[in-house]
Amino acid sequence: MSISDKSERALSIDELLQRNVYDVDDEPHIIVDTEKCLKCRVKPCTLLCPAGCYTLSPDGEILFSYEGCVECGTCRSICPMDAITWNYPRSGRGIYYRFT
Amino acid sequence: MRVVVGIKWVPNTQAVRFDPRTGTLLREGVPSIVNPHDLVAVEFALELRDKYGGEVIAITMAPPSALKGLEHVIGMGVDRGILITDRVFAGADTLATSYVIAHAIRKIEREIGHVDLAVFGQETIDSSTAHIGAQTASWLGWPYLYYVTKAEPVDGKLIVERTLEDRVEVYELELPAVVAVAMRSRKPRPVRLANKIRAKLEKPLIIWSNKELGLDPRCVGLRGSPTVVAKITFTPEVPRKKKIYRPRSGDDAAHWILKSLLADEKASKILRRILGGEM
C-alpha cells in the first residue's frame, strides 16, 4: 500500500511504480548475466529502462530487479553485451495496466 | 483422494492506496486476485492428487467476479470449481464464512462424493486472521493442523508434517481432516494452456446460492457475523536507506552490518541497551 500524494515534486522511480498494480511472479521472467555487465562501458540500461530495474552498485556492478518491470522490452533491444535473456511473465503475472 | 481447497478472491492489497487527508482507502480500479497463500494450498492439493489420484475441487464464497479466480486455479490443474454466491452471504466475518464453507463441504459429500481432506492457505493478504481453516474444522468436527508443509496418505490415515521455527512435527491424522498449508512452502505451478481451454470449453464450474445450501439467514452474512472492526490505523512508511554491500564471507557480512548499525545513532543506542556491558 502506498500513500496518496498530490504534492508537486519529482518522484523517485520507486514512488512512481508504487502507483501500479503488479502480481509479481515467484520467478524472474528476465535473467541478466551480470558478469557480462562488468565489461560493459556504456550500461544504457541504467538510464533507458523506464522502470529503473537496472541500477549501479557503488562498486560498479549492475543490480537487476524484475519486480517493477513494465514488460516493455527496451532492455533487450539496447543491451550492447547480449547479457539479457528476456521473456514475459507467466500466468498473467507482472504489470496490470488500468488507465493506459 | 478427494481434496477440497478453499480460495479467497481478494483485492490486490499492494495496489490499494491510502489518502491521509480523508483517511480512506483508494480502491478504484484495484483488481482482485486469488489470495497468494491460497495458491500455495492449491499447489499442495494438486501435488497430492498427482501422486495419489483422485480430484481437487476449489471452493470460494464471493461475488460472481470470483469466477475469474476459479478459472485461474482450474488453469493450474484443479478439476472443478464451486462458487458460493448470494447477497445474504455478503458482509460475512470469518465465523459466518466458515459456517457456509463447512456446509458446502457437507453438500459436496452428499452430492459429489466423500471428501478426504479440506485444504486452506495459512492466511489471507487482506485480513490475515488465519481463522477459516480452524473454524471450518470445528463446524465439521474434523481434526485440524496448520503450518503444514507435507502430507502423505498411509493406510487410510494422513501423515502430516508441520514445520515450526525450531522443529518439524509429524502427526498422524484421522481422515477426513482439515489442514492449513504453510505460506511460501511451495511455488504454485503456472497456468497451462490446455487447462485454460478446458476451463473455457467444459466450464467445470458449479454455482450455489443459499437456495441450494438452505442455511439459516441468521447464521450467514452480516447477520451471522459477531466480529466488529473498531478502528483501522496505518503505520507510516519508513523510507529505507537501501545500502548494498557484497560481502566476501559470512563474517565479513556480519561485521559490515554491525558497523553500519553502530554508525546509526538510533540503532546503536538500541544495540547497546540489548548487549549491555558486553560492548
Next chain:
Amino acid sequence: MGSIPTRFDVIVVGAGPAGAAAAYHAAKRGFKVLLVERGRGAGSKELYGGRIYVGPLRDVWPGIEKEAPIHRWVVEERLSIIGDGEVATLSYRYSNPVSFTAYLPDLTRWMVSKAEEEGVVFVDEVRVDSLVRDGEGRVIGIRSGPDVAYASVVVDAEGANRLLLERAGIVDALDAKRAPIALGVKEVLKLPKGAIEDRLGLSDGEGLSWLIAGTVTKGIPGGGFIYTFKDTIAVGVVVHLGHSVNAVEAGVLKESVKDLVESIRLHPYFKRLWRDSDIVEYGAHLTVECGLDYMPPHLAYDGLVIVGDAAGLLLNLGYTVRGVDLASYSGMLAAEAIAKAHDLGGMNAENLRVYENMVKESFIYKELVRHRGICWLTKERRFFTSYANILLGILSNLYVQEFKHPTVFEAVKASIRSGGEALLPLIGRILKVVREL
C-alpha cells in the same frame, strides 16, 4: 489432458486491437477461433498514447461509437515547441471531431467481449512460447509450456515486441540500433472533478491532444504528449531508442527516461494544468517509429499471417500517431483473407498472400508509403534541437521588444544566425520537412 480439444481453425496470439479484430471477424465467418492472451483478462498489458481515430474502426467494430468506453472526443489539437524558458503553441479546433480518447485496456476488453459473443474461445493468463512448425516449415500451431494447440492458420498479433517472430526466424532479434523503434513512457494523473474542463477550456465530453517538441527529449528524436480522459490526463514522452543509446554513449543523456516525463509534468508552463492531481499509473511500451522499415519480409507465410504492430502497421507522422485503428483494420483484413484462402483450398502462403495484397491496397499501406519521408525526420537530430530553438528565437525577437520591433525577416535572420545555421540550407530542409509531412 487427452480429451481436451486443442484443434481450432484459427488461433490468434495476442488479444489487442489487432488480435481481437482478427478473432471477431474470423468467428463471424464461421471459423472455430482460439484467442490467446498472456495478460490477465484482455488489455491488462496494453499502453498507448491515448487517442484513436474512429473512421476505419467503424468498419471493423459496428456500433463502436455507441457501445465502446469512449472518454472524450478530440476537438482540439495543440502543438507546442518548448525551449529552456519559452513556449510556442499552435492550436487547431475541429468543427467535426474524428478521433476519441479511451483507456486502451477498457476498449480492448470491449472488443474481446464482442469476439466472445461471436463464439471465440478466449483464453487469458497464457504466454505463448513459440509457433509450432511441421517438417516443411509450415506453421501448424502454438506451444505454451508443455502444451500445444493446433490450427489451420495462426494469426500473429503479438505486438511490437516480436518474440515469436524472432524465435521463428522470420524477423531479426530486436536491436534498437537497427530497428526503427521508440520507447513511450507515460504517467496518468487523476484530476479533481471539473478541472480538465475548466483549465483546458473544454466542454463535457470534449478532449484535446497536445504534442510537444523541443528540449523535452534532450535532443533525442521524439517528443512529448498530453491527452485528456474522463477525469485523468496522460503525460508522456516518446524517444527514438537507437538515438537514445547514442545519447547515453555520448554522455548527452545523463538522466533516466522517467526524468524526461517528470520534467514535462513539473514544467512551469504545464504543471498548473494538473494542480492537485495524483499520479495513478506509470508505464511504458515500445512503439514502431517507421512502419515500413519494421515490416517483416512478408505478412503471410504457410499457416501464418501477421497483423498490427507486429506487422509494422503503425503510422507516426510526428504531429499525430495512428496505431489502434490500423491494427484493428489489419486484423479484419486478415480474417477476410483467411476466408478467401479457405475458399481457394487451404492456408498455404500462396493463398494467404491475399492478405498481403489486401493490406497493400488498403489505406493503411498507402498512408505508410505516402508518409515514408517521415522516417528521414526521425533521423534528423537538428530538427529536435537547433530548429526548435531557432523558431523560439524568431518569436522572442518579434515579441520581446520594448521600443523597436524588428521586421519578420530581420527576426528570422537574426535567430538563424544565432542558431549557427545558414539561411539557404535551412530553408531547403524546412521545405523538405513540409513536403514529407
